Amino acid sequence: MELNDLTYKIIGCAYKVHSKLGPGLLESTYEVCLAYELIKGGLVVERQKTLPVVYDNIQLEAGYRIDLLVDHTVILELKSVAEIAPIHQAQLMTYLKLSGLKLGLLLNFNVQDMKRGIKRIIL
16 A cells, blocks of 8 residues: 555544544543554554664664554554644654654644644654
8 A cells, every 4th residue: 555545544544533532532542442443444553562772783672662553654653632742753753763664643632623633754
């Protein structure tokens, strides 16, 4: 699947989850529901995927976890916060760098209109 088609499908699933649940719930609730919708839509989803750090040519477990990895291609970083902060974008950029992937979506479900909760990050 082409990246634009894949992100379109992901965003559609995010809208569906947001419209059913609304804002104000825990991030973990949105994560499990979005994973369900994505899998139902035929996508491969990995939840809480461990992301090691390679330092001095040694792979180290540093406690980083990707919220959702979709089709081994797109990282989804989910939030349920009043406002996306620069640190949230930096976090997703770091995950992209560490994983070698190029595209991530920062999804904040604590908004009235999901359109305002989507940030596309390209490395």
